[in-house]
Amino acid sequence: MPAAETKPAENEKTEAAAPIAPAAPKRFVSRHEGQFHDRQIAYTAIAGETHLKDAAGKPRASLFSFAYFADIEVEPADRPITFLFNGGPGSASLWLHMGAFGPKRVIVPGDGAYPGAAPYPVKDNALCCLDLTDLVFIDPVGTGFSQPLGEAKIEEFWGLDEDADLIADFIKQFLSDHRRWASPRYLAGESYGTTRAVAAAAKMQSNMSGVAFNGLALISVILDFHTARFEKGNVLPDVSYLPTYAAAALYHKKIEPAPADRPSFLDEVRQFALDEYAPALLAGARLDPARRRHVIERLAYYSGLSKGWLERTNLRIEPSRFRKELLRDRGVTIGRFDARYLGEDYDEAGESPDDDPSAYAVKGAYISAMQDYLGRDLGVGPIAPYVAFSMEALKKWNWRAPQEKDLLRLPGYVNLAPELGRLQRESPALRVLMANGLFDLATPFFAVENTIAGNGIDAARIAMTYYDAGHMMYVNEDCLGRLIADFRALLGAGAEHAPTL
Structure with missing residues (x-):
């Protein structure tokens, strides 16, 4: 006969299992040297997690980033820091990381040709801007090694507003962790990353946050999604x-x-x-x-x-x-x-x-190069598969801003362009670069020009640059050189040209 079920007395309390506390953030530190813009520079690479908490102090998310700090004796106020990410939404930052701005770069034909099969050449990136700025590449939740913590669900971070909040929190936490609040600050994003950059910058500058940026590098821009909704x-x-x-x-x-x-x-x-x-x-x-x-x-x-x-x-x-x-x-x-x-x-x-032949022509080379670079150069130990792109995040993305969730309002569409105009008005020193590929059928250049014209943006304070390439204009060697020159101008180093088309 089975034993009778026992129940606790009414005055007894049952203890719920406490959530398991996350392990300490993983960090992989390595030291390197490279020649960037004719300067031999030693630098420290920190590939690791930043744990973020909610308002109650509970673990919320772990964002993985790749930070590169030049080993230069200088006061923080004299050393800019640039935060970079790609878009998607659902993309990790490997494209900007391994294609244009990181200290290493994968080489692919940039003129419509195909790179062929592995191995794909990876070489020192002589155009990396570590001579001017430290660099931090951010992978949003669900990409790279970034993931939710505690009781948080991954879908909680997949949305226009939710994503921008988390990126803003990460940047503020990073500035505190590395004592860089005095540094000039820049944001660089590609594609949806331009939307994220403006949304996060607006959150950090609004209310009493007061985190203003010196410049925004917006590459393959989309701010008003009305221009792309056929x-x-x-x-x-x-x-x-x-x-x-x-x-x-x-x-x-x-x-x-x-x-x-x-x-x-x-x-x-x-x-x-x-x-x-x-x-x-x-x-x-x-x-x-x-x-x-x-x-x-x-x-x-x-x-x-x-x-x-x-x-x-x-x-x-x-x-x-x-x-x-x-x-x-x-x-x-x-x-x-x-x-x-x-x-x-x-x-x-x-x-x-x-x-899309322009996607499958290069994605294998980038993903393979990134996976190899993680282990052999940065010494990142086994964590989990590195997620280059999350299609699930793209499919489940919440495109509605908080004010659109009011049932009394009609549904709208995403347009962050007015926020850029507000950032300009509230921060007269803000500099903005908008980089456009002539053959980009994802974020076309005339759509960007129409966005600037109709959303209260001061066009005179936008550096509009155009390149004989597409969405990832940096796969082309000549266009990469021009893009970096234009980015250095944003940092105050001066550009040799800003061509028009």
């Missing part, structure tokens, strides 16, 4: 993408007759997009037939697409369709991150490309 009734993306379509068509020799001067040609496309294309799309069914024929004729010339195809799409050009259609007669598609890259699909008659 939905029925929203014509802004069509207008904003057209100059990039024209640049891609010109590159692939689909513009006939070819213009003599590319900058003038792109200015012409910009003007057409604003003065004729936008009104035609807004007119819709009200557009005069003769005017419609004129717009289609000019649109066909600028985009490299046929007039019949444009007629059937009602003058609208969605980017995945453009990537499939532009070189359909050659049996190839073009890249999204970089329209110079070519890909082959299973079905040449399909509606959209199978994948």
Whole structure:
């Protein structure tokens, strides 16, 4: 006969199992030397965790970062510190880390060619800016080795506002841990990382936080997501993408007759997009037939697409369709991150490309190089698989800001551009770099120009730079040199050029 169930007396208390306290933060410290901008510099690399707590003092999250400190005897006030991250959302920071700003760099062809199979060359990055600034690469929760702690759930950090809060908390904690509050401070982000940079900077400068930044380096910018939402009734993306379509068509020799001067040609496309294309799309069914024929004729010339195809799409050009259609007669598609890259699909008659050739051309090299660098150079011991990109984070991302969660408000869309304008007004010394790839079909340059024009941003205080490359313009050797020169200008070192397109 089984024993009778026993229950505690009413006056007895049962003790709940206490949460297991997280282990001490892991840190891997190594020392190196490198020649950066013709200076031999010894530096310390700290790859490790920063544990963050909630308002009640309970463990909340562990953010893994890669910090590089030059071994230079200098007061903190005389030594800038730059925090860097990529975007996604769902991406770790390895792309900026191993592609442009870190002390080591993976080498891949940057002109639309493919790097082939491993091994992928990794070399000292002579353009690393450790001569001017210390560097901290941050991996958000769910990427790299970063993870929730205690009772926190990973989804709690996957959102526009939640992510910005955590990055802001990390930066403040890092400044305290390393006694760098007196240092000039810079933020650098790529793609969604530009959204994160403005959101985090706004949080740190608002209310009584008072953490102002000296400069923001925004690479492949997207702040107003309305410019990228190809939905029925929203014509802004069509207008904003057209100059990039024209640049891609010109590159692939689909513009006939070819213009003599590319900058003038792109200015012409910009003007057409604003003065004729936008009104035609807004007119819709009200557009005069003769005017419609004129717009289609000019649109066909600028985009490299046929007039019949444009007629059937009602003058609208969605980017995945453009990537499939532009070189359909050659049996190839073009890249999204970089329209110079070519890909082959299973079905040449399909509606959209199978994948992005400009992504799969380089991602294997970057991920392999990062994994090797972790163990052999930084001495990072076994922790867990390094997550280069979390598709789950991207799919589950909460795009709504707190004020949009009020049921009495209509749903909105993400637009951090007004926050950048506010940062400028409240911090007159703030410097901003916006770096744009000419062949970027993810965050096109004219969309950035339209964002600046319509959101209370002081364009005179924005250094707009353009590069003959795509979203990751730094994969191209010449463009990397220009990007670093422009970043050094943001730090106050002066740039040799700031070309326009």
